[in-house]
Amino acid sequence: MAAPNAPPPFSASTVEMVCRALGEAVRGHQIANLIAVLKVSEDASEARNTKWKRLFNAVAAAQNRQRDGRPLLRLVGEVMQPVRFESPDEFEAHRVAVSERLLLSGYRVREDGKVARVPRATTLSEAQQRADALRAELARRDVHSDVLHFCRAELVQQNYFHAVLEACKSVAEKLRDLSGAQGDGASLVDAACSLSSGPIVAFNALATEWERSEQTGLATLLKGVFGTFRNPTAHAPKVLWATSRRDALDMLTLASMLHRRLDAATVRKR
Known part of the structure; x- marks a missing residue:
């Protein structure tokens, strides 16, 4: 019997779409334990089915009960x-994929992995747009997790600025x-990365002219990013500094590259 305030059963098509997405997020040996959470027993023949089909059959049986x-x-x-x-x-890519399918029913997967109610999307295109399309593109580009971490709230709100x-x-x-x-x-870049300062943060061994040139080039790129994007956006009114989706994607991808180079850099004696 349905519990008070419990959501009505989901349609077979919704269950299938969600289970297909969930099947991409798990490994075969995990399926049995996931099905056990729903208190559903499987026939031995079920083990021959695909991951999503086993999840689908388990959800259908539990919903009927x-x-x-x-x-x-619960499964999500x-x-x-x-x-x-x-x-x-990896988590973000699957979160977006599952949310796209749940939005048509008025749910999404939050950043902590829990399911939350949201206004029901009326069309698939609307659902895809609302399912953090910008973040999905960033995940496709394999953007550094530090960029996603610092931009989390802003990207969810589609706030490119x-x-x-x-x-x-x-x-x-x-x-x-x-x-x-x-x-x-x-001033920060000069103190940390310029050849005249040591540098403290070295992007390579600095043993050849080419390596020293690369060090200077990356330092210049850092200055350009801070000067072009950070300083104007920090001081200019939002209406005067319109950042398009395309520019935001490019900038966040560039920031990702800089994060990776910093991760791989050598910190020399300060």
Whole structure:
């Protein structure tokens, strides 16, 4: 019997779409334990089915028994625990994929992996747009997790202006942490990365003219990012500094590259 305030059973097509997405997020040996969470028993023949089909059959059986939609939401919450995934980027890609399918029924997967109610999307295109389309594209580009972390709230709100600002802040903060240098913008880069300062943060061995040139080039790129994107957005009115979706994607991808180079850099004696 359905519990009070429980959601009604989901349609077979919705259960199938969600289970297909969940099947991509789990491994075969995990299916039996996930089905056990729903208190459904499997026939031996079920083991020959695909992952999504086994999940689908289990949810359908549990929904028929309970006469409500809780089994599907329980399964989503179980699969989408962030600890199950090897990286934040992997989790994010699956979170978006599952949310796209749930939005038509008025649910989405939050950033902590839990299922939340949201206004019901009326069309698939609307659902895809509302399912953090920008973040899905960033995940497809394999953007550094630090960029996604600093931009999380802004990207969910489709706020490109602040997403660009936070991405720049994240690069500067990592550079400060690595080098121990203070300041901001060009002065921070000079103190941490310029050849005349040591440098404290070295992007390579600095043994050849080419390597020293690369060091200078990356330092110049950091200055350009801070000067072009961070300084104007920090001081200009939002209406005067319109950041398009295309520019935001390019900037966040560039910030990702800088994060990776900083991760691989050598910190020399301060």
